[in-house]
Amino acid sequence: MNALEFIVAGMLAAATPFLLAALGEMVAERAGVLNLGVEGLMAMGAVVAFIIVYHGGGHLLGFLAAGLASAALSLVFAVIALGFRANQVAVGLAIGILGQGLSALFGKSYESLTVKGLPKLSLPWLSDIPIIGGLFAQDVVVWLSLAATVAIWAIFAYTKTGLVVRAVGENPKAAHALGYPVIAVRFAAVAFGGVLAGFAGAYAAVVYTPLWADGMIAGRGWIAIALVVFGTWLASRIFLGACLFGAVSLASLAAQATGLDVSSQLLSSLPYLVTIVVLGIISSNRRLLKLNGVASLGEPFEQ
Amino acid sequence: MSALSRPFLPVLVRREYASLAIKLVAPPAALGLATLLNLGLYLLMGRDPVAVFHAMLMEPFLSWASFSEVLLKMGPLLLIAQGLAIGFRAKVFNIGAEGQFILGAIFASAIPIWLPQATGQWIWPAMLVLGALGGVLWASLTAFWRVRLNANEILVSLMLALVAAQLLNYLLLGPWKDPAGFNFPQSVMFQYDAMVPILIPGTRVNVSLLIAFAFSLAAWVFMQRSFAGYKLQVGGLAPHAAGYAGFNEGRAIWLSLLIGGFAAGLAGAAEVAGPLGQLQRSISTGYGYAAIIVAYLGGLHPIGIIFSALLMAALYIGGDNAMVSANLPVAAVRVFQGSLLLAYLVSIAFVRYRLEWRHAAHGSAP
Numbered sequence: 123m124n125a126l127e128f129i130v131a132g133m134l135a136a137a138t139p140f141l142l143a144a145l146g147e148m149v150a151e152r153a154g155v156l157n158l159g160v161e162g163l164m165a166m167g168a169v170v171a172f173i174i175v176y177h178g179g180g181h182l183l184g185f186l187a188a189g190l191a192s193a194a195l196s197l198v199f200a201v202i203a204l205g206f207r208a209n210q211v212a213v214g215l216a217i218g219i220l221g222q223g224l225s226a227l228f229g230k231s232y233e234s235l236t237v238k239g240l241p242k243l244s245l246p247w248l249s250d251i252p253i254i255g256g257l258f259a260q261d262v263v264v265w266l267s268l269a270a271t272v273a274i275w276a277i278f279a280y281t282k283t284g285l286v287v288r289a290v291g292e293n294p295k296a297a298h299a300l301g302y303p304v305i306a307v308r309f310a311a312v313a314f315g316g317v318l319a320g321f322a323g324a325y326a327a328v329v330y331t332p333l334w335a336d337g338m339i340a341g342r343g344w345i346a347i348a349l350v351v352f353g354t355w356l357a358s359r360i361f362l363g364a365c366l367f368g369a370v371s372l373a374s375l376a377a378q379a380t381g382l383d384v385s386s387q388l389l390s391s392l393p394y395l396v397t398i399v400v401l402g403i404i405s406s407n408r409r410l411l412k413l414n415g416v417a418s419l420g421e422p423f424e425q
Numbered sequence: 426m427s428a429l430s431r432p433f434l435p436v437l438v439r440r441e442y443a444s445l446a447i448k449l450v451a452p453p454a455a456l457g458l459a460t461l462l463n464l465g466l467y468l469l470m471g472r473d474p475v476a477v478f479h480a481m482l483m484e485p486f487l488s489w490a491s492f493s494e495v496l497l498k499m500g501p502l503l504l505i506a507q508g509l510a511i512g513f514r515a516k517v518f519n520i521g522a523e524g525q526f527i528l529g530a531i532f533a534s535a536i537p538i539w540l541p542q543a544t545g546q547w548i549w550p551a552m553l554v555l556g557a558l559g560g561v562l563w564a565s566l567t568a569f570w571r572v573r574l575n576a577n578e579i580l581v582s583l584m585l586a587l588v589a590a591q592l593l594n595y596l597l598l599g600p601w602k603d604p605a606g607f608n609f610p611q612s613v614m615f616q617y618d619a620m621v622p623i624l625i626p627g628t629r630v631n632v633s634l635l636i637a638f639a640f641s642l643a644a645w646v647f648m649q650r651s652f653a654g655y656k657l658q659v660g661g662l663a664p665h666a667a668g669y670a671g672f673n674e675g676r677a678i679w680l681s682l683l684i685g686g687f688a689a690g691l692a693g694a695a696e697v698a699g700p701l702g703q704l705q706r707s708i709s710t711g712y713g714y715a716a717i718i719v720a721y722l723g724g725l726h727p728i729g730i731i732f733s734a735l736l737m738a739a740l741y742i743g744g745d746n747a748m749v750s751a752n753l754p755v756a757a758v759r760v761f762q763g764s765l766l767l768a769y770l771v772s773i774a775f776v777r778y779r780l781e782w783r784h785a786a787h788g789s790a791p
Contacts, residue, residue: 202767216763223760405576
């Protein structure tokens with residue numbers, strides 16, 4: 123397998139933690155809530171899923187419990203940031219620190235242990251195509267994540283639910299005047315983001331690299347938040363951005379495997395450097411951000 | 426539906442005047458709440474909560490030996506938090522102080538690593554100056570991205586902190602590794618003149634604590650007494666008003682980030698030229714992130730921050746104690762830090778709001 127085939131085949135799996143977490147954050151931000159705790163929510167989901175799968179609970183239970191645990195933590199965020207109207211940036215940072223701390227605490231006795239990942243499900247015919255065939259052999263979570271991307275896109279493009287969430291984020295006062303429960307919608311959006319962040323962490327810990335190590339999320343939650351900006355709050359573009367980051371992280375692996383003489387530290391920081399560069403390029407287009415951005419993002423709502 | 430059948434629900438009502446009393450009570454209340462929650466957690470983990478409480482929150486203050494270690498840890502936290510708080514009040518969220526701290530340590534280490542034979546009293550001051558410069562340069566990247574490219578400073582500064590950690594690894598595993606260091610990722614030990622002089626004889630507390638206090642005083646003068654500081658605060662509280670008044674937003678962002686980078690870089694330099702005496706991986710133990718909590722817990726006020734830095738330093742020392750005496754994992758300190766900030770954010774809400782019990786009804790009329 124050459125480097126190109128390696129990247130094509132693994133890109134979607136590498137992209138999945140970014141994709142799930144970014145889609146969840148996008149929904150919360152569309153409702154006007156900036157939750158910076160994604161890194162901690164992912165770490166929480168990762169440790170819960172790992173412990174359950176390690177003790178033989180199975181992947182399905184592991185993912186469900188991870189989603190629940192991260193949703194619970196994201197509701198703590200919601201109560202303090204939305205209920206008590208605290209500064210969303212500060213609450214998000216605190217949730218991030220708390221989640222990473224809890225993950226390290228619970229995962230302490232599992233350090234360096236491994237579990238079994240998930241088998242790949244291949245699409246007939248398509249997965250036999252040379253070079254890009256690997257694209258069509260993915261585990262079930264990747265296929266479901268693709269379905270979730272389409273579903274979230276469709277919800278925001280075509281349904282009233284999507285419209286209500288956007289209205290709450292764009293102009294909460296008007297949405298309230300129309301009788302929509304602003305705070306309840308925001309709570310739901312934050313909890314939904316929590317569930318997806320939990321799934322993202324679970325995928326990282328029990329499918330993608332099924333080995334427990336403290337700090338294994340390694341900034342992916344933060345990159346997911348940046349992806350929401352890259353994707354200008356659109357599911358389709360977030361998907362493309364996640365694929366870019368999947369490819370970048372695999373490219374560093376491929377470069378190391380082929381013995382390219384680049385320091386491993388430079389390769390490890392490649393995703394962060396790409397984030398900084400892309401963030402600069404996208405954000406300098408102020409019109410684009412203004413057109414797609416969420417007007418009330420991060421602001422508390424008072425009747 | 427009759428009024429009686431509707432449940433009473435708590436509602437936050439904005440106060441006419443912000444309550445100063447609650448502002449002062451909030452931090453101790455938050456500490457109490459966080460302590461209770463965490464002791465409950467330790468109980469669930471099968472640890473003796475009384476023993477942990479004693480080791481974590483009492484012992485650091487009970488002997489001069491451990492209190493001096495608290496003072497040692499307080500230096501960098503105080504310095505970084507004072508710098509960050511200035512930015513936070515201007516609503517410039519530099520959360521990558523950890524990266525600026527690491528760059529400060531790297532820049533400062535360049536002198537003893539490149540000039541291991543040099544002697545003279547100029548070395549440690551030069552290291553501190555160089556370290557501050559390193560922090561300023563690293564923060565200036567974020568400032569450029571924010572002001573010129575309109576990029577979110579939260580994300581850029583954090584990404585740069587992650588890059589800085591890799592840069593440190595690269596130096597310690599590659600060009601700056603001590604050739605006689607048994608392959609450990611650390612630099613050579615620095616010469617005597619590269620060390621900040623000890624402030625209190627018999628302890629490891631050095632002059633950098635004095636510098637941190639001097640910086641706190643400067644921060645107080647800047648924020649409470651200078652026009653530049655006033656402009657920063659107006660920009661944070663009322664950006665539109667600041668714009669109409671002709672206050673330059675870009676300049677405020679540059680100033681906030683550079684002050685933050687300066688303080689964090691200085692703190693990083695003081696760590697390698699102080700208790701560590703060499704560049705090693707353990708310089709990055711999350712001071713930059715803990716300082717965010719210190720800044721908020723101190724009410725973003727230079728005087729409050731002195732107390733919160735002392736508390737956070739004691740938590741670090743207490744956490745180490747509890748690890749030894751009560752077998753508590755180190756991660757418990759991070760959990761405590763996170764819950765402390767959350768508890769503070771809840772309690773501080775009551776400065777501007779009061780709780781009122783009302784019938785659950787549409788609209789807000791009683």
